[in-house]
Amino acid sequence: MHSIAxxxxxxxxxxxxxxxxxRGRPAPYMHESMYADRFAKANKISAxxxxxxxxxxxxRRCADVGCAIGAVAIRLAESGNExxxxxxxxxxxxxxxxxxxxxxxxxxxxxxAAIPISSESxxxxxxxxxxxxxxxxxxxxxxxxxxxxPGGVCFFSGPNKYTLLEEHYWLPFLSWLPRQWATAYIKxxxxxxxxxxxxxxxxxxxxxxxxxxxxDYTWRLVKEPERxxxxxxxxxxxxxxxxxxxxxxxLACLAPNFNWILVKG
Numbered sequence: 001m002h003s004i005a006x007x008x009x010x011x012x013x014x015x016x017x018x019x020x021x022x023r024g025r026p027a028p029y030m031h032e033s034m035y036a037d038r039f040a041k042a043n044k045i046s047a048x049x050x051x052x053x054x055x056x057x058x059x060r061r062c063a064d065v066g067c068a069i070g071a072v073a074i075r076l077a078e079s080g081n082e083x084x085x086x087x088x089x090x091x092x093x094x095x096x097x098x099x100x101x102x103x104x105x106x107x108x109x110x111x112x113a114a115i116p117i118s119s120e121s122x123x124x125x126x127x128x129x130x131x132x133x134x135x136x137x138x139x140x141x142x143x144x145x146x147x148x149x150p151g152g153v154c155f156f157s158g159p160n161k162y163t164l165l166e167e168h169y170w171l172p173f174l175s176w177l178p179r180q181w182a183t184a185y186i187k188x189x190x191x192x193x194x195x196x197x198x199x200x201x202x203x204x205x206x207x208x209x210x211x212x213x214x215x216d217y218t219w220r221l222v223k224e225p226e227r228x229x230x231x232x233x234x235x236x237x238x239x240x241x242x243x244x245x246x247x248x249x250x251l252a253c254l255a256p257n258f259n260w261i262l263v264k265g
Contacts, residue, residue: 038071043229045128045155046075048217051227052153052261057081060123063147065112065140066130070096070105073126077105081124084117086110113139117147125154131208132159132168132199141208145264154262156209161199163256168197175199202253212262218252221259 049057058080064073067085069092077083085107087093093107110116112127113136125144131137144154159167159175166174169191174182182195200208221228252258 038069039075040229041128042072042075044221045072045126045157046079047228048221048259048261049124049153049155052215052217057124061121062124062126063115063117063122064126064128065115065144066127066133067096067107068092070107072128073105073107074102076124076126077102080104084108086112086115088112113143115143115147119146120149122147123149123152125152127154128157130158131156131205132197135198137198137200137208141211144262145211148264150264152264154212154264156260156262157258158205159197159199159257160253160255161201161204162254165256166197166199167256169195202258205258209260209262212264215261215263216252217259217261218255218257222255 046057056079057076060076060081062073062076062081062083064070064076064083064085067073067087068089070085073083073085073096082104083106085093085096085105086109087096087107088109088111090109093109096107108116112130112134125148127140127144131140134140148154161175163175165172169186169189171185171189171191174185174195175197177185179195183193186192186195206214217228
């Protein structure tokens with residue numbers, strides 16, 4: 001695999017005998033349905049970036065922060081971009097390396113709040129569905145800003161705290177609740193032991209990315225899903241697609257999931 005200069009760490013190696021293992025159980029990342037879903041999202045992200053940049057995304061230096069099994073990173077590398085995937089979950093990184101190796105592609109295990117990449121060295125950063133899993137999203141946002149060159153862009157997507165149906169545990173109003181109550185809620189319905197999602201509101205997310213210029217693609221995903229790989233913005237996409245465009249733009253802050261291009265000035 002090719003390594004991006006200045007990233008400060010070697011790509012994560014994959015043991016030769018590693019085969020769908022995670023403490024003796026089948027690794028959940030290995031399900032083909034999950035691959036299909038993640039690659040569909042990767043196609044959406046590529047389509048949004050191509051639309052914003054005015055042409056194919058090629059020959060760029062990129063990082064996928066919170067890359068998981070590497071679907072987005074792989075798609076970018078296949079298009080001729082130099083890419084590093086970053087995640088804290090070693091099991092996911094092992095699968096990304098072992099199952100889908102590509103040239104121009106490296107993976108490193110790192111916290112999003114301390115990314116081992118040189119300042120102002122990248123053209124594109126992907127931060128898709130990761131902020132809510134980060135205990136310190138402010139530091140993550142600062143790191144994304146630091147590693148992007150002036151004029152570089154970040155594709156950001158993430159959930160709205162005030163969505164009606166929380167999309168990690170699929171329980172209504174879950175993310176509205178104080179953490180202690182939310183934990184009790186998921187235990188009551190046997191969905192887990194601890195609620196560890198840190199969702200923010202539209203206003204708080206705009207504050208999080210305050211150093212960037214925000215280009216909102218959320219409403220366009222609602223009105224033109226076929227242009228972006230057939231992907232909407234969450235469980236309410238079909239209903240919202242019937243709403244007039246001018247109203248969709250005004251109500252974008254109420255979407256269950258946001259999709260933004262962030263431009264570093």
